[in-house]
Amino acid sequence: MRQQNKVLFYELVRRHIRELLPIIYTPTEGDAIAAYSHRFRKPEGCFLDITDPDSIDERLSKFGEAKDIDYVVVSDGEGILGIGDQGMGGIRISIAKAALMTLCGGLHPGRVIAVGLDTGTNNKNLLNDPLYMGNKFPRVRGEEYDIFMEKFITSLTKRFPHAVLHFEDFGVINGRPVLEKYRKVLPCFNDDIQGTGAVVMASMTAALKITKRELLDSQVVIYGAGSAGLGIADQIVNHMVTKGATKEEARAKIHCMDRRGLILDDMHDKSTPAQQSYADSAAEWEGIDTRSLVDVIEKVKPTVLVGCSTQAGAFTEEVIKTMYKHNPRPIIFPLSNPTRLHECVPEDALKWTDFNALVATGSPFKPVEGHVISENNNCFTFPGIGLGAVLSRATVISDTMISAAVDQLAAGSPGIADYKKGLLAPLEVIDETSAQVATAVILQALKEGVAKVEEEESPAGGKVSVPRDFDGCMKWVKEQMWKPVYRPMIKVEHVDSIHTHQY
Ligand SMILES: O=C([O-])CC(=O)C(=O)O
Numbered sequence: 254m255r256q257q258n259k260v261l262f263y264e265l266v267r268r269h270i271r272e273l274l275p276i277i278y279t280p281t282e283g284d285a286i287a288a289y290s291h292r293f294r295k296p297e298g299c300f301l302d303i304t305d306p307d308s309i310d311e312r313l314s315k316f317g318e319a320k321d322i323d324y325v326v327v328s329d330g331e332g333i334l335g336i337g338d339q340g341m342g343g344i345r346i347s348i349a350k351a352a353l354m355t356l357c358g359g360l361h362p363g364r365v366i367a368v369g370l371d372t373g374t375n376n377k378n379l380l381n382d383p384l385y386m387g388n389k390f391p392r393v394r395g396e397e398y399d400i401f402m403e404k405f406i407t408s409l410t411k412r413f414p415h416a417v418l419h420f421e422d423f424g425v426i427n428g429r430p431v432l433e434k435y436r437k438v439l440p441c442f443n444d445d446i447q448g449t450g451a452v453v454m455a456s457m458t459a460a461l462k463i464t465k466r467e468l469l470d471s472q473v474v475i476y477g478a479g480s481a482g483l484g485i486a487d488q489i490v491n492h493m494v495t496k497g498a499t500k501e502e503a504r505a506k507i508h509c510m511d512r513r514g515l516i517l518d519d520m521h522d523k524s525t526p527a528q529q530s531y532a533d534s535a536a537e538w539e540g541i542d543t544r545s546l547v548d549v550i551e552k553v554k555p556t557v558l559v560g561c562s563t564q565a566g567a568f569t570e571e572v573i574k575t576m577y578k579h580n581p582r583p584i585i586f587p588l589s590n591p592t593r594l595h596e597c598v599p600e601d602a603l604k605w606t607d608f609n610a611l612v613a614t615g616s617p618f619k620p621v622e623g624h625v626i627s628e629n630n631n632c633f634t635f636p637g638i639g640l641g642a643v644l645s646r647a648t649v650i651s652d653t654m655i656s657a658a659v660d661q662l663a664a665g666s667p668g669i670a671d672y673k674k675g676l677l678a679p680l681e682v683i684d685e686t687s688a689q690v691a692t693a694v695i696l697q698a699l700k701e702g703v704a705k706v707e708e709e710e711s712p713a714g715g716k717v718s719v720p721r722d723f724d725g726c727m728k729w730v731k732e733q734m735w736k737p738v739y740r741p742m743i744k745v746e747h748v749d750s751i752h753t754h755q756y
C-alpha cells in the first residue's frame with residue numbers, strides 16, 4: 254500500500270498507530286530485513302555498491318534535483334537492531350526509518366531517500382545463501398571503505414545540498430568514527446548513538462521527576478557497551494554537564510559492561526576509545542567478580558539499569574531484586590530489540606519489585622495491570638531532530654540541539670500524577686511530540702547561529718522569518734508538515750490540449 258497509495262497508507266497507519274507501527278517498524282521489520290533476499294519483489298531505495306564506487310553519483314542522480322531532497326537515511330546493514338549484520342537486507346531499515354520521517358516527522362514522502370551501502374557481509378548464513386542478493390564477500394574495512402563513504406558524502410552534498418543525513422544501524426567499528434568525521438561536514442546524526450541516547454535520557458529525566466531524585470545523584474549501570482549503550486552514556490554525561498557536573502564527575506557515575514564484564518581501565522588494549530572513557534578503576538574492583546551483573550550492582554548500588562546487550566533474559570530475578578534492595582524505585586530499561594532480545598519483560602521487572610520499578614523498553618509491550626510501558630524507542634526523537642534540522646536548514650546538528658530535544662521530550666511526559674501512563678507521551682500523539690521536539694531543535698539552532706533558513710527566499714516572496722516564541726515557532730513547523738490528505742480534483746477545461754501533453 255505504501256508503494257501504491259501513500260495518502261491512504263500514511264493515514265491508515267496514523268489512525269491505527271498502536272496496532273500498525275509494530276508491523277511497519279519494530280519488531281516486524283527485523284524479520285523483514287532478515288528475510289530480505291527471500292521475499293524480494295521489487296527494488297526500493299538507492300543501492301550503492303562498494304565494487305562500483307564510480308556509479309554513486311549516477312545512482313543518486315535518479316532521485317531528483319538539488320531542491321527535491323530534504324532527508325537521506327543510510328545504512329550499511331552491519332548493526333541492524335539487535336540482530337547484527339544483515340548485509341544488503343539492511344536497506345529495509347533505511348526504508349522503515351524514512352517512512353517514519355513522513356509518518357511522525359511530516360516530511361513529504363517524495364523528498365526522502367533510503368540508501369543501502371553494500372560493503373559486503375560477515376553473516377555466514379547470507380554468504381552461503383544462493384538467494385542472497387548482496388555482495389558475497391566479507392565486509393570491506395579500512396581505506397577502501399573510507400574512500401567509498403567519502404565518495405558517497407561528496408556526491409550527496411553536491412547533488413542535494415539541503416539534505417540532512419541520518420546514519421542508521423552501522424556497526425561499532427564504523428558508526429562512531431563516521432559520525433565524528435562527517436558531523437563537521439554536513440548536518441547529520443547517528444540515530445542509534447544520538448537518537449537512542451536522547452530518548453533514554455528523556456525517559457530517565459521523567460522517571461527521576463516521578464521519584465523526586467536528582468540527575469546528579471544517579472548511578473547508572475549500562476549493560477551492553479555498543480553504539481546504543483555508549484550513545485546513552487554520552488547523552489547522560491552531556492546532560493549532567495548542563496546541570497553543573499564536570500565531564501569527569503559525570504563519567505564516574507556511569508559503569509559500562511560488555512561480554513567481558515565491567516569495563517576496567519586495565520583493558521585499554523581491547524576496548525574502543527569510547528568504552529575506555531567510561532572505564533572503572535581496576536584497583537577499586539580488586540577481588541570482585543566484575544563479570545557478574547549482580548556483583549556489579551551490589552557494589553555500585555545503581556539507581557538506573559539500562560540494557561542494550563541483546564542478551565535476552567540477562568536481567569534475572571536476582572538482578573532485578575538486587576536493584577530493588579538498594580532502591581525503593583529502581584529505573585529499569587531493558588532496551589534490546591527486537592522483542593525477543595529484551596533483557597527482561599516488563600511484567601517480571603514490575604512483579605519482582607512490587608510494581609515499584611519504573612520500566613521502559615525498546616520494543617512495544619502491552620500494559621501490565623494498568624501500568625503503561627513506554628517504548629524507549631528512538632522513534633520519539635529522530636523524527637523531531639530530523640524535521641528540526643530540515644526546517645531550520647541547520648548547517649550542523651550540535652550536541653546542544655540534541656539536548657534541547659531531550660528536555661522537550663521529557664517535558665511532554667505524563668508526569669508524577671499520571672505515572673501509570675508511562676514515561677513518555679503516548680504513541681497516538683507522536684506527530685505532535687515530533688513537532689514539539691522539532692520546535693525545540695529549531696529554536697536552539699537559531700540561538701546557536703547554525704540555522705540558515707532565514708537567508709532563504711520564502712515561497713510568498715521576501716525572506717523566511719521564524720517566530721522566536723515556542724508556540725509561534727511550533728505553528729510554523731506544523732504548517733510545513735506533510736499531511737496525508739487527497740488533493741482536490743480540479744476540473745480541466747481544455748481536455749484536448751491536456752491529452753496531447755499527457756500522452
Ligand atoms: O529500529 C528501532 O526500533 C530502534 C533502533 O534504532 C534499533 O534498535 O537499532
Ligand SMILES: [Mg+2]
Pocket residue numbers: 334421422444445
Ligand atoms: Mg537502529
